[in-house]
Amino acid sequence: MSAAPLARRRALLAAAAALPALPLLPRPARAEAWKPQRPxxxxxxxxxxxxxxxxxxxxxxxxxxxxxxxxxxxxxxxxxxxxxxxxxxxxxxxxxxxxxxxxxxxxxxxxxxxxxxxxxxxxxxxxxxxxxxxFMLVVGEAVPARSVEELLALARRQPGRLSYASGNSTGIVAGATMARMGGVEMLHVPYRSTPPAMTDVMAGRVTCMFVDLAAGLPHVQAGKLRALAMSTKERSALMPDMPSMAEAGLAGFDITxxxxxxxxxxxxxxxxxxxxxxxxxxxxxxxxxxxxxxxxxxxxxxxxxxxxxxxxxxxxxxxxxxxxxxxxxx
The missing domain is CATH 3.40.190.150 (Bordetella uptake gene, domain 1)
Known part of the structure; x- marks a missing residue:
């Protein structure tokens, strides 16, 4: 190595040694998965x-x-x-x-x-x-209707006398849609939630309601409610033997x-x-x-x-x- 480059190298090393020590920068931390700290x-x-x-x-x-x-x-x-x-x-x-x-x-x-x-x-x-x-349309066991067609015929013979309960927005909209599409007048009876609405349908205080399968199916199986149709356009895989509202005569009815x-x-x-x-x-x-x-x-x-x-x-x-x-x- 020639004298000139060697001198430059020594000068650079000396300058670096004179600089104050710099802290080591931490490596970027990996994002940790969140864990709840309480219930x-x-x-x-x-x-x-x-x-x-x-x-x-x-x-x-x-x-x-x-x-x-x-x-x-x-x-x-x-x-x-x-x-x-x-x-x-x-x-x-x-x-x-x-x-x-x-x-x-x-x-x-x-x-x-x-x-x-x-x-x-x-x-x-x-x-x-x-x-x-x-959801499915259900009636109390005392209601003389075993199909959507029979329920609507009953409502036509008694305008404003039959009623539908609701415990949520789906029940409200499904009931009103059925009445409009079926050309009948029915009284809407709203409830705070599904269970008390079902209680009154089973007791005969309200004619019918649209209820989700999770809440209504046990009462259908126990013979306390009668299911007439699914609220969907097509049959549900969970209830393949039950007709849809569309099959029951209300074409285009599809509420889930x-x-x-x-x-x-x-x-x-x-x-x-x-x-x-x-x-x-x-x-x-x-x-x-x-x-x-x-x-x-x-x-x-x-x-x-x-x-x-x-x-x-x-x-x-x-x-x-x-x-x-x-x-x-x-």
Whole structure:
């Protein structure tokens, strides 16, 4: 090596040694999976004994071991689901308060109610869709009708005398749609939730109602209610022998409830990812699918983005259903 380059090298080394020591920069930390620090509350907008309550309790049972904390179902029924929805929207966005809800709060209410104090899109973080909860038209055993055609004929002979109960928005819209499409006049009797509505149908105080399979099927099997048709366009795989409302003569009748899990707006991405993964793992297990099917619940899930797009589309769909049924905002 020549003298000139060697001298330059020595000068550079000396200059470097004179600089103050710089702290070592930490390596970027990998994002850690979120873990809840206390029990998680799963809010449900309907009373115990409703279909959504039954689905929520199975989900809570499955999520607890995965999240390593208890998941507690809390029923806040009333005001067509708005009480629970507002509580969920106002909760801290930390993953410890979740909302298992349906199209009642997140699709129909904006078109049924003159005022709601929450926005189904802006005030919530979508976490995971849970599946569909098909409805069926049922009557009390004392009602002299064994088909939709016979029920509508009975209503035509007694205008305004027959009634339909509802415990949620699906029941409201399905009942009004049946009356409009069937060309009959029926009295609407609203309830805070499904169980008390079913009680009055079984007792003969109300003629009929649309009820989800999870809540109504045990009473049909016990002979306390008579099922006439599914509320869907086609027959349900869960009840293949029961005709659809379309088959029963009301072409185009297609009303189904859905379930999903949400958190408050602003829920951090790691929280959403952890919860979505836990829910999807639970729902996709074959033995869990069998448990849900026994309730009459069509369980499936997907990423949060699909639930967000689905809710936006359902808001439009339910507005059109409600307008077509001639239901005015209250």
């Amino acid at each position: 998680v509350t799963l809010l449900v907008p309907f009373a115990g004994g409703s279909g959504t309550d039954a689905v929520a309790r199975i989900l809570a049972e499955l999520l607890g071991p995965t999240l390593e904390v208890p998941v507690v179902v809390e029923n806040r029924a009333g005001a067509n689901g708005t009480i629970a929805a507002m509580a969920a929207a106002r909760a801290a966005p930390d993953g410890h308060t979740l909302f298992m809800t349906t199209n009642t709060s997140h699709s129909a209410n904006p078109s049924l109610m003159k005022r709601i104090d929450y926005d189904p899109v802006a005030d919530f973080t979508p976490i995971a869709r849970m599946g569909n909860l098909p 409830s859905w379930n999903g899990v949400f958190g408050p707006a602003g829920l951090p991405a790691p929280v959403v990812q952890t919860l979505n993964a836990a829910i999807r793992r639970a729902v996709e297990r074959p033995e869990v699918q069998k448990r849900f099917a026994a309730l009459g619940f069509e369980a499936f899930s997907g990423p949060p983005e699909t639930l967000d797009a689905f809710v936006r589309a359902e808001l439009v769909k339910w507005r059109e259903l409600i307008e077509a049924a001639g239901i005015e905002k209250e």
